Amino acid sequence: MLNYNEIKPGVAVLVEGEPYVCTWNNIMQKQMRRPVNQTKLRHLIRGNVIEYSFQQSDKLKEAEIETKPAVFIYERNGEWFFHDAKDKSKRFSVGEEQVGESGKFLKANTGVDTLWFEGKLFRVKLPIKVDLKVKEAPPNTRGNTAQGGSKIVVLETGAAVNAPMFINEGDVVRINTETGEYVERA
Secondary structure, rough: EHHHHHHOOOOOEEEEEEEEEEEEEEEOOOOOOOOOEEEEEEEOOOHHHEEEEEEEOOEEOOOOOOEEEEEEEEEOOOOEEEEOOOOOEEEEEEEEEHOOHHHHHHHOOOEEEEEEEEEEEEEEEOOOEEEEEEOOOOOOOOOOOOOEEEEEEEEEEOOOOEEEEOOOOEEEEHHHHHHHHEEEEO
């Protein structure tokens, strides 16, 4: 059981039987009143965010989230196929909503973490940074490069990202999967 003041960013709790993770909190105390922990909670399965205030008398159960390693195999028609990291015969597939926007940076044999709540898979967590080969890059053009200059390149997974002018076809670049931005040349 968690006290009201133990709910901080990153802590997963059950609110009215539903799993939420705290993304922000502020413990506030007015002059003659009891302290209150104001929080913003993101639903683990649906992804919606709610604001919730916990009183001093509140006791909460921590949500049991299990992390299992898996390996990405391939994607077909919006369905993503994985196998267990230890046993290749244990295959499973998930939909677009569990993989999210960062799925466009997945290539075959990439290790990922799968997050489970009560035996149900609710999210596939990619590594924060991945190295991908540039498949298509337009030629460098002269122009306004005072702000750095950039161009759109296509990666081996088919994703298009903004990259600096010096990136050419065949280079390997490091991409941040959370923001979808170019980080550095690998």
